[in-house]
Every structure is written in C-alpha cells, then in structure tokens.
Amino acid sequence: MNAPNPERERRAAALSEAYRQGGVGTQYRAKTFKGYIIENEAQQKAMKTLKKYLTTAMNDAWGDDQRRWLLLQGNTGTGKTHLLAASMRAIILSGRRMHRCCYREGGELVRLLKSGAFGKESQVSRPLHQVVHALFGGMDLALIDDLWVTPPKTEYDKEVLFSFFNTLYGSGQPLVMVSNLPLAKWPVGQREMSRIKERTTVVEMMWADHRQGGLI
Ligand SMILES: Nc1ncnc2c1ncn2[C@@H]1O[C@H](COP(=O)(O)OP(=O)(O)O)[C@@H](O)[C@H]1O
Ligand SMILES: [Mg+2]
Numbered sequence: 001m002n003a004p005n006p007e008r009e010r011r012a013a014a015l016s017e018a019y020r021q022g023g024v025g026t027q028y029r030a031k032t033f034k035g036y037i038i039e040n041e042a043q044q045k046a047m048k049t050l051k052k053y054l055t056t057a058m059n060d061a062w063g064d065d066q067r068r069w070l071l072l073q074g075n076t077g078t079g080k081t082h083l084l085a086a087s088m089r090a091i092i093l094s095g096r097r098m099h100r101c102c103y104r105e106g107g108e109l110v111r112l113l114k115s116g117a118f119g120k121e122s123q124v125s126r127p128l129h130q131v132v133h134a135l136f137g138g139m140d141l142a143l144i145d146d147l148w149v150t151p152p153k154t155e156y157d158k159e160v161l162f163s164f165f166n167t168l169y170g171s172g173q174p175l176v177m178v179s180n181l182p183l184a185k186w187p188v189g190q191r192e193m194s195r196i197k198e199r200t201t202v203v204e205m206m207w208a209d210h211r212q213g214g215l216i
Contacts, residue, residue: 015092022103022143028085036079036086046072046083046203050176053201054087057141057174058095067201069168069175073182074205077212080178084143087176091141099140106179107150113160128163129170136168147179151187162192169195 019029033051038044053070056062072080084103091101104112116131136142152158165188168175179186183202186193 011093011098014098015089018088018092018102022088023105023108024085024088024103025081028081031082031085032089033083033086036082040207042205042207043079046205049201049203050083050087053174053176054091054141058091058099067199068172069177069196069200071177071179071183071200071202072205073179073202074207075180075209077209078205078207079210080205081145084145084176084178087141088143100138101141101143102136102139103143103145105145105149106147109144109164110150110152110157110160113164114156117160128160129167132164132167133171136164136173137171139173141174141176142168143176143178145178147177148181148186158187158189162189165192165196169199 018024033047036043036047038047050070050072056066057068062068072083074080088101088103091099112135113128113131116135117126117128152161177200183193183197183200186196188196
C-alpha cells in the first residue's frame with residue numbers, strides 16, 4: 001500500500017470539488033490525455049496545441065505576441081469535452097504548485113453570472129465585471145464548454161457573456177473555450193469579436209463522431 005501523501009490527497013480533493021462545482025458529468029471524470037486515442041493528424045495537432053497551451057498558461061510563460069485563449073471548435077463527438085476534463089485533471093493533479101482551474105458549460109455560465117448580478121428584488125445589484133471577477137479572478141484557467149449551444153435569449157444574456165469576455169480580456173487570464181459554432185458565426189458584437197479574434201488560437205476538430213465509431 002502507498003504511504004499517505006497529504007499533498008496528493010489535497011489535489012485529489014480539489015479535483016473532485018472542481019468536477020462537482022462545474023457539474024462535470026461522471027462519465028468524464030476519468031478522462032485523461034492518455035485515454036485520448038490519436039487516429040489522425042488533426043487529432044495529433046489538436047492534442048499538441050492544447051498541451052503546449054496548457055504548459056505555457058500554467059507557467060505563465062507567454063511570449064509577447066502569444067494568444068492567451070484557445071478555442072476547440074468542431075462537431076459533436078470529437079472529444080472536446082473529453083479534452084477539457086483531461087486538462088482540468090492534469091492541471092489540478094500536477095505541477096510545481098497547485099493550480100486553480102474551473103469548468104462551466106456555456107449555458108450554466110450565463111445563469112451563474114446572472115444570479116450573481118441580481119439582487120433578491122431582481123434589480124441589478126452588482127456590476128457584471130465584479131461578478132465575473134469574483135467567480136474567475138482567482139482561477140489560473142477557465143474552461144468553458146459548449147458555448148452558444150443555448151443561444152443567448154435576451155440582450156441581457158448577451159451583455160452577460162460580453163462582460164465575461166471583456167473582464168477576462170482585461171485581466172489577461174487564460175481561457176479555453178469549446179464550441180460547435182465557428183468563430184465567424186458567434187452572436188457577439190463587433191467589439192467583442194475583435195477582442196476574441198485577437199486573443200484566440202482556434203483548433204479545428206472536424207473529424208467523425210467517436211460515438212458513431214469514428215467513420216464518416
Ligand atoms: N480520440 C478519442 N479517444 C478516446 N475517446 C474519445 C475520443 N474522442 C471522443 N472520445 C470519447 O467519445 C465520447 C464523446 O466525446 P466528447 O468529448 O463528449 O465529444 P464532444 O464534446 O466533442 O461532443 C466520450 O466518451 C469521449 O471520451
Ligand atoms: Mg461536449
């Protein structure tokens with residue numbers, strides 16, 4: 001039997017808590033980079049880009065012109081959520097110091113920010129950027145899955161997401177996003193689009209659905 005290792009236990013507990021808070025499905029809680037099967041060059045490239053990005057982000061080793069956000073964009077079943085879950089696991093369980101990393105689904109992100117902004121009487125009680133900062137300020141990395149799966153229903157929903165992007169843009173924090181929707185089709189204003197484009201490296205994940213056996 002292994003000797004007790006308080007640091008390892010602390011990290012395992014932090015990972016469980018991050019899974020719980022993010023509502024990461026139980027089927028994704030065992031996903032690892034090792035368990036991601038590489039069958040084509042595009043998968044190889046996606047994995048390499050993601051790992052390099054995470055290493056840079058965790059060491060805060062950005063070059064002057066380096067893009068601090070990453071978008072995994074592609075069709076269903078290509079392993080995007082798998083890779084987000086594996087990233088969270090790798091980051092929280094390893095490294096010289098413990099890193100704080102959080103996962104949220106896009107729809108849940110909007111709900112969370114709105115509930116942080118509204119007081120009991122449904123009046124805006126707190127500026128959105130403060131709410132974003134309170135939730136993400138202490139994070140070394142934010143992972144946002146399935147952006148735009150639930151399109152913003154109201155102008156306020158859009159404003160909430162804009163504030164999320166603008167606040168993280170301002171603080172220079174790293175962000176990994178996942179979306180089925182190509183960047184050009186995102187329902188954001190010109191100002192947000194220009195900031196997102198400036199900051200984001202896009203990794204296209206356009207192969208066949210793994211659930212369907214990976215055949216096109
Ligand atoms: N390259 C791969 N190697 C191993 N498992 C994979 C791979 N791609 C997808 N999967 C598995 O297929 C299922 C669907 O992947 P998922 O990450 O949910 O896809 P997406 O989020 O892109 O829709 C998951 O169980 C995932 O672990
Ligand atoms: Mg997914």
